[in-house]
Amino acid sequence: MNNTSLLMEPFDRGAGNRWFRWILCAVLLILFFAPSQALARKKKRAGGPPASLSGHVNYLAQQLYGVPIDSATPITKQIQTLILNHLQQWLASGAAQDATSNEPLDVRVRQQIENAFSELHYPLEGKAAVFIRPWDGGQLIGAGYTLSWPEFRSVNVLALYGTKQGNARLLTITHFVPRTDLRYAFLPPAANGSLRFMVSGVRLGKSQPRLTAILYAFDGAQLHSLWETHNAYSGTLLVTPGKVTLRYLIESEYVQYEERGQKPPRHEAVYKVTPQGLTLLADHQIPF
Numbered sequence: 001m002n003n004t005s006l007l008m009e010p011f012d013r014g015a016g017n018r019w020f021r022w023i024l025c026a027v028l029l030i031l032f033f034a035p036s037q038a039l040a041r042k043k044k045r046a047g048g049p050p051a052s053l054s055g056h057v058n059y060l061a062q063q064l065y066g067v068p069i070d071s072a073t074p075i076t077k078q079i080q081t082l083i084l085n086h087l088q089q090w091l092a093s094g095a096a097q098d099a100t101s102n103e104p105l106d107v108r109v110r111q112q113i114e115n116a117f118s119e120l121h122y123p124l125e126g127k128a129a130v131f132i133r134p135w136d137g138g139q140l141i142g143a144g145y146t147l148s149w150p151e152f153r154s155v156n157v158l159a160l161y162g163t164k165q166g167n168a169r170l171l172t173i174t175h176f177v178p179r180t181d182l183r184y185a186f187l188p189p190a191a192n193g194s195l196r197f198m199v200s201g202v203r204l205g206k207s208q209p210r211l212t213a214i215l216y217a218f219d220g221a222q223l224h225s226l227w228e229t230h231n232a233y234s235g236t237l238l239v240t241p242g243k244v245t246l247r248y249l250i251e252s253e254y255v256q257y258e259e260r261g262q263k264p265p266r267h268e269a270v271y272k273v274t275p276q277g278l279t280l281l282a283d284h285q286i287p288f
Contacts, residue, residue, distance in 0.1 A: 053086055057126075058119035064149040069178050076147060076155050083116050084159050084170065087143055091161060091168035105139070106132040113145050123150045129158075129182035133195060136220065138164030140171075140195060144182045152204055156182050160218065174223050177212050177230070179203040185239035187215070191275055194219045196226070198244070200237050208249065211235030215244075215277055226277030244271040244278055247286070263288040 049059035060079050064072055090112055101108065110130045117126030131142040141161040148154035156176035161168055176182060180201025187196040200213035211234075215227040229235070232248040246269045257264035265285040271278035 053082060053116050054119040056082055057116050058124075061120055061124050061126075061147070061149065064124070064153075066150070067153075069153050069155065072149075072153070072155070079147060080157050080173075083113060083145070084143075084157075084173070086116065087112060087159070087161070088168070088170055091141075091163065094166060104132070105141070106130045109141055109143055113143065117145070117147075124148070127181065129184065131184050131186075131197075133186065133197075135162060135195060136164065138162060140218070141168075142184065142197075144176075146181050146201075152179060154179055154181070154203075156180065156201070158182065158199065160223075172218075172221065172223055174216075176201055176214070180212055185237070187239070187273055188241050190217060192219070194224075198237070198239050202235075205231075205233070208234035208251075208254070211237060211246075211248070213237055213246075217277075227271070242273050244273065245269070246271070 049056040057079055060075055060082075063075050067075065087109070103111075109132075110128045113126070113128035113130070117128075120126055125146075125148045127146045127148075129142075129144040129146065133140045133142070139162075141163060142158060143161060144156065144158035146154050146156050155178050157173065158176060159173045160171045162171050176199055180203045183200045185198040185200070187198070190196055194217040196215065196217050198213055198215050200211060202209045202211050204210075211232040212230045213228065213232075213235075214225055217224045217226050229246060232246060233251045233254065235246060235248040238245040238247075248267050248269070249264055250267065254264045266288050267283065268286045269283040270281045272281050
C-alpha cells in the first residue's frame with residue numbers, strides 16, 4: 001500500500017460518515033412529516049365542502065368522475081338543490097327586479113347559474129340555458145342547465161319560476177333526456193292560455209349526432225308532453241309559429257350508401273301546429 005492511500009483512508013471514512021448522517025436525517029424528516037401531511041389531508045377532507053356556492057358545486061361535481069348516469073342521481077340531486085335554492089333566494093331578495101341594472105333578466109339569471117359552475121374545470125362542465133316569457137301578468141323564467149362529466153355523461157334540469165309584482169316562486173321542475181344539451185323554441189300560446197315550447201337537445205352518436213325534441217305545454221302547474229321524437233339520426237329542427245320541420249337520416253340507409261360511396265337520401269317530416277299539438281302533414285325524401 002502506498003503512502004497516498006494511507007493518507008486518504010481517514011478522509012474517505014469521514015466523508016462516508018457524513019453522507020450516512022445526511023441520509024439518516026433525511027429519512028427521519030420524511031418519517032416525521034409524512035404522518036403530519038397525511039393528517040392534514042385527512043382534516044381537509046373531513047372539513048367538508050367550501051362555503052361558497054361555486055366551491056360546493058365543484059366539490060360535489062368532482063365526485064362524478066367514473067360514475068355512470070344511473071348511479072349519479074344522489075350527487076346531481078344535491079347540485080340541483082344547491083343551484084335552485086340559490087336562484088329562489090336570489091329572486092326572492094328582489095335582486096331580479098333591480099331597476100338600476102342595464103342587463104335583461106334572462107341574462108342575469110344565466111349569470112347566476114354560470115357563477116355556480118365557475119369553479120368546474122374540463123372535462124367537468126356546466127352550461128346555462130335560460131328563457132323569459134310573459135306569463136299571467138308577470139314573467140315566466142325557464143332556468144335550465146346541463147351538467148356534464150367525463151365519458152359523455154350529462155344531465156339536464158329545467159326549473160320554471162313565476163315572478164309577479166316583485167314576488168317569485170318555483171312552479172315546477174323537469175329533467176330533459178340525459179346525454180343532451182338544452183335548446184328552446186316557442187309556439188303561439190294554446191287557446192286555454194297554456195304556454196307551449198319545444199325543448200330539444202343533441203347528443204353525440206357513433207357517426208352522426210342524435211336529436212331529441214319534446215313539445216311541452218305549461219298550464220301554470222304542470223308540464224304536459226304534446227309531441228316528441230327521440231334520437232333522430234343527424235336530426236335538425238326548424239320551428240315556426242305555424243309549422244315544425246324535422247329533417248333526419250335513417251341510419252341503415254346512411255350505412256348502405258356510405259359503403260357504396262354515395263350520398264344517402266335525407267328525410268323531411270313537416271308538422272302543422274294545431275290546438276292539440278302537432279299534426280303530421282308530410283314525410284318525404286329530399287336531396288342530401
